[in-house]
Amino acid sequence: MPFIRSAGLRGLRATITSLDGDADHYARLGGLDPAALDADDILMPDLAAATTLELAAADLDCPDLGLRVAGHQDLSLLGPLALAIQNAPTVAEALECTSRYLFLHAPAMRLTLEPDPDGVDGVAALRYDVTAPGVAPPPQGTDLCLGSLHRAIRSLIGEDYEPLGVDLPHPPLAPPATYEAFFGAPVRFDRPSALLRFPSRLNDVALTGSDERVRQLALQHLADLSPAEAALVAPTVRSAVDQLLGTGAPEIGAVARMLSLHPRTLQRRLADEGTSFALILDEVRSSVARRYLETTDLPLSQVAGLIGLSEQSALTRASRRWWGQTPLAVRRVAQSQRTVA
Structure with missing residues (x-):
């Protein structure tokens, strides 16, 4: 079971108390040690943290x-990751550092800078995955993580940061106006991913007050904290495949070029890690397909295209192999679960 640092729930006790609730009660109910609500460095199961949020939100009628x-x-x-971020010379380097070392805060979380999902020139998207591939993101936890990311970027950039839009992978938990007031931008729900859309030019904005010496010390500390597994190539390949899926069927040559490796070298390193490019591609396709099926109403033919399959029949065959049922059946189960919820 993945663990996260208890800093991720900073502010939960104060929020519950302001609603006349008992924070310790909800922590125990969700499977958390109440001490995690008052410290930053306690490791807690991510499922328990997400459950605590959902239970408190429902019981206190606070969507x-x-x-x-x-x-x-x-x-x-x-x-220490905050020190490296705050002392980065540009926004782009701050985001790259966050993406590289976010796993130290929460191993399952991933931050990826992507092209705009709507294909608008001059717009970028910062995608935030809060759970491991194939695991449905918890709604309250997703709101918390994306909201915290939004505030962090604003604190870095200041008033120049004005998001153009926000996507969330679940229905609105509160009135949409509540979300739009928080983010200061239009919010779309039931989207494939949680992400912030903003002008690409912000990546080149220089951060004031950065200190290269402090940054290097922080980066060295983060590297010392990183386990040897951080050097594995498979997670990087998985991320690259995820980014390339919407553009067609990813090929190992394209991914190898992104990693500055020869395709044979990449295959050999993946084999040393007990996997292969074909296996990773299949795993990512399965994860992305399930997200589209469970959170959108896109036609099945379009879902097939978005995961790099040539036709809907190929998606149906893959779905039977992955889950033992058709894509339509997967979608119907998810819809029925949302109805019950």
């Missing part, structure tokens, strides 16, 4: 609980 908790958070919750 925007995740956003309220995010309002209490800032970059400092990331510990």
Whole structure:
């Protein structure tokens, strides 16, 4: 079971108390040690943290609980990673550093800078995956994480940061106006991923007050904290395949070029890690397909194209192999679960 640092729930006790609730009660109910609500460096199961948020939101009739908790958070919750981010020379380098070392805060979380999903020139998207591939993201937890990321970027850039739009992979938990007031931008729901859309030019914005010496010390500390597994190539290949899926069927040559490796070298390194490019491609396709099927109403033919399959029949065959049922059956189960919820 993945664990996250308890800093991720900073502000939850204060928020629950403001709603006349008993924070310790909800922590125990969700499977958390209440001490995790008052410290930053306790390791807690991510499922217990997500469950605590969902239970408290429902019982206290506070559908925007995740956003309220995010309002209490800032970059400092990331510990030494915050130092490296704050002292990066540009926004792009701050985001790259966050993407590289976010696993130290929460192993399952991933931050990826992508082209705009709507294909608008001059617009970039910062995608935030809060769970491991194939695991449905918890709604309150997603609101909390994306809300905290939004606030962190604003604290870095200042008033120049104005998001153009926000995507969330679940229905609105609170009135849409509540979300739009928090993010200061239009919000779309039931989308494939949680992401922030903003002008690409912001990547080149220089961060004021950065200190290269402090940054290098922080980066060295982060590298010392990183396990040997951080050097594995498979996670990087998985991320690259995920980015390339919407553009067609990813090929190992294209991924190898992204990693500055020869395709044979890449295959050999993957084999040494007990996997292969074909296996990773299949795993990513399965994860992305399930997300589209469970969170969107896109036609099956379009879902097939988005995961690099040539036709709908190929998606149907793959779906039977992955889950033992058709894509339509997967979608119907997800819809029925949302109805019950």
